[in-house]
Amino acid sequence: MTMVDDIATMRAFNRFYTRIIGLLEEGMHNSPYALSEARVVHEIGKRNATTASELCEALAMDRGQMSRLVWRLSDLGLLASLPGADKRSNNLALTPQGDTIYRDLNAASDADAENLLTPLDPLSRLDLVAAMRRIEAILAGPVPGGTLTLRPPCIGEIGQLIARQGLLYHLEQGWNHEFELLITRIYAEFDAAPDPATKGLWIADYAGELAGSIFVLPAPDEDRTAQLRMLYVEPAFRGLGIGKTLVAEVVRFSRAAGYRRVILWTQDCLASARRIYQATGFELVEEEKHHSFGADLNGQYWALNLQ
Amino acid sequence: MTMVDDIATMRAFNRFYTRIIGLLEEGMHNSPYALSEARVVHEIGKRNATTASELCEALAMDRGQMSRLVWRLSDLGLLASLPGADKRSNNLALTPQGDTIYRDLNAASDADAENLLTPLDPLSRLDLVAAMRRIEAILAGPVPGGTLTLRPPCIGEIGQLIARQGLLYHLEQGWNHEFELLITRIYAEFDAAPDPATKGLWIADYAGELAGSIFVLPAPDEDRTAQLRMLYVEPAFRGLGIGKTLVAEVVRFSRAAGYRRVILWTQDCLASARRIYQATGFELVEEEKHHSFGADLNGQYWALNLQ
DNA sequence: ACGCTATTGTTGAGACAGTCAACTTTTTAG
DNA sequence: CTAAAAAGTTGACTGTCTCAACAATAGCGT
Numbered sequence: 001m002t003m004v005d006d007i008a009t010m011r012a013f014n015r016f017y018t019r020i021i022g023l024l025e026e027g028m029h030n031s032p033y034a035l036s037e038a039r040v041v042h043e044i045g046k047r048n049a050t051t052a053s054e055l056c057e058a059l060a061m062d063r064g065q066m067s068r069l070v071w072r073l074s075d076l077g078l079l080a081s082l083p084g085a086d087k088r089s090n091n092l093a094l095t096p097q098g099d100t101i102y103r104d105l106n107a108a109s110d111a112d113a114e115n116l117l118t119p120l121d122p123l124s125r126l127d128l129v130a131a132m133r134r135i136e137a138i139l140a141g142p143v144p145g146g147t148l149t150l151r152p153p154c155i156g157e158i159g160q161l162i163a164r165q166g167l168l169y170h171l172e173q174g175w176n177h178e179f180e181l182l183i184t185r186i187y188a189e190f191d192a193a194p195d196p197a198t199k200g201l202w203i204a205d206y207a208g209e210l211a212g213s214i215f216v217l218p219a220p221d222e223d224r225t226a227q228l229r230m231l232y233v234e235p236a237f238r239g240l241g242i243g244k245t246l247v248a249e250v251v252r253f254s255r256a257a258g259y260r261r262v263i264l265w266t267q268d269c270l271a272s273a274r275r276i277y278q279a280t281g282f283e284l285v286e287e288e289k290h291h292s293f294g295a296d297l298n299g300q301y302w303a304l305n306l307q
Numbered sequence: 308m309t310m311v312d313d314i315a316t317m318r319a320f321n322r323f324y325t326r327i328i329g330l331l332e333e334g335m336h337n338s339p340y341a342l343s344e345a346r347v348v349h350e351i352g353k354r355n356a357t358t359a360s361e362l363c364e365a366l367a368m369d370r371g372q373m374s375r376l377v378w379r380l381s382d383l384g385l386l387a388s389l390p391g392a393d394k395r396s397n398n399l400a401l402t403p404q405g406d407t408i409y410r411d412l413n414a415a416s417d418a419d420a421e422n423l424l425t426p427l428d429p430l431s432r433l434d435l436v437a438a439m440r441r442i443e444a445i446l447a448g449p450v451p452g453g454t455l456t457l458r459p460p461c462i463g464e465i466g467q468l469i470a471r472q473g474l475l476y477h478l479e480q481g482w483n484h485e486f487e488l489l490i491t492r493i494y495a496e497f498d499a500a501p502d503p504a505t506k507g508l509w510i511a512d513y514a515g516e517l518a519g520s521i522f523v524l525p526a527p528d529e530d531r532t533a534q535l536r537m538l539y540v541e542p543a544f545r546g547l548g549i550g551k552t553l554v555a556e557v558v559r560f561s562r563a564a565g566y567r568r569v570i571l572w573t574q575d576c577l578a579s580a581r582r583i584y585q586a587t588g589f590e591l592v593e594e595e596k597h598h599s600f601g602a603d604l605n606g607q608y609w610a611l612n613l614q
Numbered sequence: 615a616c617g618c619t620a621t622t623g624t625t626g627a628g629a630c631a632g633t634c635a636a637c638t639t640t641t642t643a644g
Numbered sequence: 645c646t647a648a649a650a651a652g653t654t655g656a657c658t659g660t661c662t663c664a665a666c667a668a669t670a671g672c673g674t
Contacts, residue, residue: 006424006436007420010436014327014331019367021321034658053621053623061660061661062660063622064624068625086622087668088622089622089623089669090622109318113314113317113321116317121542121543123543124543127441128313128317128445129316132316134435135320135439136320138434156470156477158470159468159473159487159491160470162465163464165466166465167430171433177465181495184469191491235428235431236431336662341631343630343631359651360652368631370651371652371654371655372631374654375653393640395641396640396652
């Protein structure tokens with residue numbers, strides 16, 4: 001897809017979703033509170049207490065409008081404004097009545113959202129929320145303080161890893177479909193490795209998003225040697241030390257599982273991966289030129305002794 | 308994820324995207340035209356000619372408001388209203404000046420969308436538009452008059468097929484992760500089959516969305532016999548005859564490739580697939596109970612002679 | 615302490631958006 | 645032919661959003 005197509009798709013989606021949001025907001029009109037009032041109540045309820053300027057920031061509203069809104073809601077008894085340390089601004093909080101309204105509005109919005117979700121089959125529902133999380137993650141960028149966890153794959157994620165890496169190396173390295181088929185075989189080999197205690201596959205989960213993965217299994221033809229494979233980190237989550245964490249986990253696991261050595265095969269064009277291997281203590285054993293996936297490559301064998 | 312989580316995710320996304328749309332609409336405020344005027348110009352430009360009531364429908368606007376908007380735009384010389392067959396309504400069309408404005412507004416909106424897309428890495432951009440298309444497809448339902456095409460897989464789609472089917476049969480049949488690993492092997496086997504002329508994999512593309520797939524390859528140990536595998540149709544696209552089309556294509560291909568027989572293995576709990584095989588002329592050869600993917604299953608071997 | 619600047623909130627004026635109801639004209643259905 | 649429905653117009657009104665001027669306070673550097 002070209003940029004022009006992407007722009008057209010995005011604009012079509014914006015028009016479409018403007019209508020969806022409009023539909024959901026219509027539900028609000030049954031309540032005696034105006035849309036902006038409801039949004040303010042919701043925002044204060046979520047934060048427990050704030051100032052007017054924070055609300056303006058969060059809701060992208062005008063200060064003047066906010067001032068009037070706060071007065072109206074205070075008159076209605078939903079809001080109390082206690083003077084704070086800064087004498088220019090008041091700390092706004094919901095009164096008990098306001099809190100009740102907050103809960104009511106929340107319940108109504110939940111019901112509206114539920115009405116959109118219930119007619120969907122389970123797979124579509126899963127898809128829908130995944131797509132929403134994805135859009136939010138991409139446009140907002142990675143959460144700065146997100147937590148990184150390594151976990152085994154959920155159902156559907158092996159296929160996802162194949163798809164992501166096939167696509168990623170096609171875009172970044174120009175590799176063709178042969179690569180996707182190769183890694184399909186490689187993941188099948190991981191499955192075929194007999195002893196579960198000697199192999200492991202980890203998904204890097206950053207703030208709930210799949211950010212990368214790695215696996216390790218016994219090397220063929222070599223005793224007490226582990227083979228590290230398929231290290232990858234999503235472009236959107238690079239620079240957060242995820243690759244390093246994944247490799248470190250494989251080394252830790254290999255040592256604990258009784259391996260004496262970890263080997264891996266990579267291509268020299270994958271520079272950031274190579275830096276991670278080097279930093280972890282791997283050493284280059286052998287290089288070999290080859291032609292694969294429609295590209296001229298320089299394959300590298302690296303190894304790490306676990307003393 | 309439970310329904311409660313899904314609702315929370317959806318509402319978070321709605322709040323998030325309300326702000327994105329707000330950002331994009333701010334770009335409009337630089338032009339001398341108000342937002343609703345711009346939307347009307349855009350809608351007429353897209354349709355070439357319409358009536359006021361169709362615009363109300365399309366833009367979810369009030370008739371009264373539309374009436375005034377049409378007058379204002381006519382006064383500004385952007386709009387001409389020719390009387391139509393129905394004397395109650397006018398056919399609205401853009402004047403040459405209106406068309407210029409339409410193009411200008413479009414260019415400005417394109418630029419705004421482009422500003423959101425350019426900072427993204429290529430994979431994220433691909434993801435973003437795919438997620439947008441997905442949301443639109445799910446919430447709007449399948450396009451009624453969409454065209455169905457069968458095509459070879461694009462890069463990333465083999466992995467996607469594995470992920471989708473792993474997830475689908477987990478949700479619909481309760482099968483566990485073993486199934487996903489099995490089909491990873493099966494797709495790897497497809498790749499390993501040597502002669503390209505004797506195998507084929509088709510993606511069912513319905514209005515640009517991946518709606519299902521199937522493949523065929525030489526059966527092991529049986530001469531001139533083809534094995535049909537991995538028929539599946541996305542839940543959202545069922546009832547459109549896609550499964551039947553896929554099976555028919557495999558039969559057509561097998562006959563053309565010189566096969567004398569097509570065999571397949573399926574489970575009796577997959578009722579809709581069985582109906583398709585029956586309707587195509589397959590006959591049940593053998594049944595066999597087995598325990599796989601965490602479920603008690605009844606495997607079925609079907610065969611079709613190509614005379 | 616002093617002045618300068620930025621931030622926070624208030625207020626008035628006005629344009630625009632959205633709703634509701636009454637009304638005319640025309641079409642359609644029975 | 646009549647009644648009901650649909651398309652569009654108009655007036656009245658409320659709510660939303662923006663702009664600009666203004667006051668009070670906070671923070672900063674000298």
